[in-house]
Amino acid sequence: MKIFISAIILTILISCVNYAEGNNISSVNLGEVNTHDTTKIKKSKKQWKEILNDKAYYVLIEKGTERAFTGEYWNNVNKGTYYCKGCQLALFTSETKFKSGTGWPSFYDRVKTNVKLVSDNSFGMIRSEVICKRCDGHLGHVFDDGPKPTGLRYCINSAALEFIDE
Ligand SMILES: [Zn+2]
Numbered sequence: 001m002k003i004f005i006s007a008i009i010l011t012i013l014i015s016c017v018n019y020a021e022g023n024n025i026s027s028v029n030l031g032e033v034n035t036h037d038t039t040k041i042k043k044s045k046k047q048w049k050e051i052l053n054d055k056a057y058y059v060l061i062e063k064g065t066e067r068a069f070t071g072e073y074w075n076n077v078n079k080g081t082y083y084c085k086g087c088q089l090a091l092f093t094s095e096t097k098f099k100s101g102t103g104w105p106s107f108y109d110r111v112k113t114n115v116k117l118v119s120d121n122s123f124g125m126i127r128s129e130v131i132c133k134r135c136d137g138h139l140g141h142v143f144d145d146g147p148k149p150t151g152l153r154y155c156i157n158s159a160a161l162e163f164i165d166e
Pocket residue numbers: 084085086087088089132133134135136137
């Protein structure tokens with residue numbers, strides 16, 4: 001009887017794994033970099049952990065914030081595009097990056113079709129969370145003390161981004 005029950009549990013476990021893998025294949029193949037298709041990517045935390053480094057996982061999946069002045073891009077002035085570290089969707093460009101003095105990469109605008117804003121009331125503050133439209137990864141927050149022409153400051157974690165030179 002015990003063996004019979006174990007066999008059933010094992011069968012269920014195996015079908016779960018197959019189901020998860022099937023989902024992965026039907027959404028997007030991360031091997032081919034598509035930087036503009038916003039078709040949703042759904043992955044389990046376990047799957048994200050396998051493809052992201054610790055910092056990127058902490059920011060994108062756990063909605064963490066890197067310490068100021070520690071990230072790779074806060075003072076990057078090169079021309080190019082900032083892509084999502086999770087799914088390679090184009091999110092920000094160097095044209096809208098500005099020196100904010102905050103220690104995080106700051107932009108006054110986003111690639112509108114690819115970056116989504118959602119309200120975030122955590123930590124007793126009313127803020128707008130900035131997320132990737134394709135993988136729902138957490139990128140940072142947006143504030144209304146930015147420069148012209150938008151007056152916005154997208155405060156983004158370097159760990160959530162991948163910069164590619166022009
Ligand atoms: Zn993404």
